[in-house]
Amino acid sequence: MTSIAPLISPSAGKVSQDVEAAKAALESLMAIRFFEEAVDGLFARGLMHGTMHLSIGQEAVATGVCAALRRTDFITSTHRGHSHCIAKGADLTRMMAELLAKQTGYCRGRGGSMHIADVETGNLGANGIVAGGIPIAAGAALAQKMKGTDNVVVSFFGDGATNEGAFHEALNLAAIWDLPVIFVCENNKYGMSNSTEFSMKIDQISERAASYGFPGVTVDGNDVDAVHDAAKVAVERARLGQGPTLIECMTYRHKGHSKSDKNLYRTKDEIENWKTKDPIGRFENTLMELGTLDQDQIDAIVEKTREAVRTAITEASEAPDSDPAELLSSVYREVRK
Numbered sequence: 001m002t003s004i005a006p007l008i009s010p011s012a013g014k015v016s017q018d019v020e021a022a023k024a025a026l027e028s029l030m031a032i033r034f035f036e037e038a039v040d041g042l043f044a045r046g047l048m049h050g051t052m053h054l055s056i057g058q059e060a061v062a063t064g065v066c067a068a069l070r071r072t073d074f075i076t077s078t079h080r081g082h083s084h085c086i087a088k089g090a091d092l093t094r095m096m097a098e099l100l101a102k103q104t105g106y107c108r109g110r111g112g113s114m115h116i117a118d119v120e121t122g123n124l125g126a127n128g129i130v131a132g133g134i135p136i137a138a139g140a141a142l143a144q145k146m147k148g149t150d151n152v153v154v155s156f157f158g159d160g161a162t163n164e165g166a167f168h169e170a171l172n173l174a175a176i177w178d179l180p181v182i183f184v185c186e187n188n189k190y191g192m193s194n195s196t197e198f199s200m201k202i203d204q205i206s207e208r209a210a211s212y213g214f215p216g217v218t219v220d221g222n223d224v225d226a227v228h229d230a231a232k233v234a235v236e237r238a239r240l241g242q243g244p245t246l247i248e249c250m251t252y253r254h255k256g257h258s259k260s261d262k263n264l265y266r267t268k269d270e271i272e273n274w275k276t277k278d279p280i281g282r283f284e285n286t287l288m289e290l291g292t293l294d295q296d297q298i299d300a301i302v303e304k305t306r307e308a309v310r311t312a313i314t315e316a317s318e319a320p321d322s323d324p325a326e327l328l329s330s331v332y333r334e335v336r337k
Contacts, residue, residue, distance in 0.1 A: 002309075002315065007069075009067050009069075016292055017292060019292055031308065031309065038096075049101070050112050052099070054082070060224045060283070061227055063224055064224045064225070065182075067228050069235065071089065073152050074123075075088055076134070076136050076155045081156070082113070085126070093315045096315075097109065098111060102322060104320070108322055110322060111126075113126075114127070133155055133156070133157060134161065134166050137154070145241075150239045152238040153179075155170075155183050157184070159205060182244065184247050185249065186249050187205055187248050189252060215246070217245070219249055222279040
């Protein structure tokens with residue numbers, strides 16, 4: 001089994017100003033990037049099947065938000081969910097095994113990239129249905145409120161999901177019942193190939209929160225500190241019983257929507273321009289400018305994380321394949337006569 005250091009929320013100040021929080025955040029960023037680069041390569045070699053949706057370029061969102069959470073808090077994810085899973089503390093070997101259709105995977109190799117769940121770390125599951133995780137998050141938040149805990153639930157989703165009915169229904173119920181849920185929109189400008197310029201009239205998705213009577217904020221989704229600061233405020237509100245918050249994180253995916261995407265709807269110049277705003281490079285530069293970490297410390301974390309992903313690939317590849325004979329073993333409940 002291979003895992004990275006748990007994310008830490010500094011007691012005061014920003015993530016980039018706290019040595020241990022900065023180390024954990026950088027490790028999370030690098031684990032997401034190396035994991036996805038690895039699976040991208042494995043897919044190209046025909047060693048992974050189906051499809052997958054990579055979040056390369058969006059790593060700061062999952063890292064910044066999950067740094068504000070406790071292990072007992074919950075998340076719901078999306079079809080582009082590797083980053084959320086890793087940032088919430090998933091085991092890299094079990095994730096890799098799932099994508100390789102191995103028996104040791106989180107879903108015993110049956111769910112694949114879009115359906116990883118890890119209840120032990122509070123990950124209630126990725127979801128191949130656009131906006132599918134949003135009402136699940138509202139329901140989970142209702143359950144926590146009814147149980148009297150101060151746990152919160154985060155729902156990650158993309159800009160395209162905000163045009164689905166499930167988004168609006170969940171936000172309305174969360175507002176009415178003051179549910180401890182944070183709605184996190186990863187606005188990467190495109191719902192598949194459809195630009196947000198043509199799919200909505202408003203300038204910022206966060207404006208939609210006002211329709212339901214709770215706060216909405218838009219932040220730079222490529223800035224770990226900005227994301228974490230917004231998430232920390234929203235989490236504190238939720239724990240105090242003050243209800244939901246909508247956080248819109250402006251970001252960009254470097255890769256296509258899925259493996260079949262030929263990127264015909266955006267220009268190379270646009271993609272290259274956004275790569276200059278890469279969240280990992282920005283965070284490393286900030287850490288060195290502030291003197292939180294030096295280059296040697298950063299290089300050590302990068303190499304440690306790269307090796308962790310290599311180990312995950314090796315261990316997962318050696319695991320037994322998922323057994324087709326057990327395909328339905330966890331689908332139907334056995335009824336004893």
